[in-house]
Amino acid sequence: MKAFEILESNVRSYCRSFPVIFDKAKGDHLYSETGESYIDFFAGAGALNYGHNNEYMKAQILEYVSQDRIMHGLDMYTKAKEDFILAFSEHILQPRALDYKLQFCGPTGTNAVEAALKLARKVKGRTGVFAFMGGFHGMSLGSLSITSSNSMRESAGLPLSHVTFIPYEASVEGLDTIRYMERLLTDTHSGTAKPAAVILETVQAEGGINVAGIEWLQNLRQFCDDHDILMIVDDIQVGCGRTGPFFSFERAGIVPDIVILSKSISGYGLPMSLLLIRPELDIWSPGEHNGTFRGNQLAFVTAKAALEFRAAERLGEQVREKEAFVAQYLKNEIEPLGPGLHIRGIGLIWGIDVAVLGEEAAGEIARNCFKNGLILERAGRNDTVIKIMPPLTISMDNLKRGCETIKESISKVCYSYSV
Numbered sequence: 343m344k345a346f347e348i349l350e351s352n353v354r355s356y357c358r359s360f361p362v363i364f365d366k367a368k369g370d371h372l373y374s375e376t377g378e379s380y381i382d383f384f385a386g387a388g389a390l391n392y393g394h395n396n397e398y399m400k401a402q403i404l405e406y407v408s409q410d411r412i413m414h415g416l417d418m419y420t421k422a423k424e425d426f427i428l429a430f431s432e433h434i435l436q437p438r439a440l441d442y443k444l445q446f447c448g449p450t451g452t453n454a455v456e457a458a459l460k461l462a463r464k465v466k467g468r469t470g471v472f473a474f475m476g477g478f479h480g481m482s483l484g485s486l487s488i489t490s491s492n493s494m495r496e497s498a499g500l501p502l503s504h505v506t507f508i509p510y511e512a513s514v515e516g517l518d519t520i521r522y523m524e525r526l527l528t529d530t531h532s533g534t535a536k537p538a539a540v541i542l543e544t545v546q547a548e549g550g551i552n553v554a555g556i557e558w559l560q561n562l563r564q565f566c567d568d569h570d571i572l573m574i575v576d577d578i579q580v581g582c583g584r585t586g587p588f589f590s591f592e593r594a595g596i597v598p599d600i601v602i603l604s605k606s607i608s609g610y611g612l613p614m615s616l617l618l619i620r621p622e623l624d625i626w627s628p629g630e631h632n633g634t635f636r637g638n639q640l641a642f643v644t645a646k647a648a649l650e651f652r653a654a655e656r657l658g659e660q661v662r663e664k665e666a667f668v669a670q671y672l673k674n675e676i677e678p679l680g681p682g683l684h685i686r687g688i689g690l691i692w693g694i695d696v697a698v699l700g701e702e703a704a705g706e707i708a709r710n711c712f713k714n715g716l717i718l719e720r721a722g723r724n725d726t727v728i729k730i731m732p733p734l735t736i737s738m739d740n741l742k743r744g745c746e747t748i749k750e751s752i753s754k755v756c757y758s759y760s761v
């Protein structure tokens with residue numbers, strides 16, 4: 343571990359929660375260099391919905407590389423990109439009667455968020471954006487400006503502006519957040535200008551697994567229509583099948599104006615990000631948002647393969663079955679472990695809110711899990727939500743084993759904190 347401590351910046355973070363050197367990974371498991379195995383309830387922070395080193399995708403990468411196909415392409419036309427675009431249209435857009443245009447952005451999610459904000463401002467000619475408390479959208483200046491964590495915002499080193507934070511659905515008792523936004527726009531003394539866009543995660547992931555209700559999402563869509571405001575859904579973490587259907591907003595039957603995808607869109611953990619734009623909003627001039635790495639060819643190859651894999655394996659149905667198991671397990675086996683424990687979730691993203699035990703206890707739970715061979719992350723205010731986010735392809739056996747490890751760990755901590 344010495345090399346990292348001496349040579350790598352203090353900014354490193356996940357390695358502090360999982361202090362081993364990882365070397366191999368397959369499916370729903372990671373392995374350290376000394377051979378310890380870990381069940382993965384983290385899935386690369388949502389980038390590994392199809393598991394590690396998925397065989398179907400791996401075979402296609404190996405073939406592509408072995409044939410000296412193009413590896414770097416900026417935004418030039420390439421065969422790999424064409425194949426992905428056509429597959430995306432066939433598997434995702436056409437069956438849903440969606441006519442989005444695709445914009446390939448720089449490799450990470452945050453760059454696509456930047457592009458979405460720029461485009462919304464350009465289309466509407468307004469500077470403001472409404473974002474939600476508890477939301478996370480990335481760490482570059484634009485995306486950080488709409489990320490609500492105060493400590494993360496401080497790292498910007500300058501004021502982050504042109505955003506109005508709104509409480510997320512049901513997060514403030516008795517407050518109808520849609521009515522509140524209406525008021526901001528209609529009260530001539532609200533001190534708030536009409537925004538270009540409202541940006542949201544339909545399930546706040548880093549914010550503690552807060553699942554927006556269907557009616558609220560529909561009302562938000564209506565609010566945006568009524569006031570000529572763009573609706574941007576950041577589906578970077580909870581898109582690509584995490585909640586069951588491919589998009590997280592499908593359950594509400596709404597169509598956002600702009601959708602942001604990254605993380606699991608490439609399927610294999612390779613960097614890639616994408617905007618889906620309603621055609622009439624595509625008013626970009628050529629090169630107005632650009633970047634050297636907008637054409638990760640290997641990611642295009644695996645992204646196409648991922649869509650084929652999803653269809654062939656009926657992943658949507660698999661998620662429904664696994665969701666039913668997790669929901670029941672958490673309700674019957676974990677919630678009763680202590681008063682004040684709460685569970686929330688949908689599809690294969692779940693949270694166990696242990697705020698009642700405190701931040702230190704939450705850390706202890708996660709550390710115990712790791713000692714017992716389970717990798718998971720914490721989320722929410724003060725990191726007090728234990729987050730369950732395995733690959734969608736996890737076996738039922740390993741899903742169960744992971745849940746049992748969490749139960750053991752929470753029981754132990756509840757006992758020592760006498761809850």
Ligand SMILES: Cc1ncc(COP(=O)(O)O)c(C=O)c1O
Nearest residue numbers: 450451452478479480576578579
């Ligand atoms: C909802 C959401 N938006 C944006 C991002 C930023 O993506 P990236 O870390 O790839 O820049 C993340 C990352 O966790 C995310 O979960």
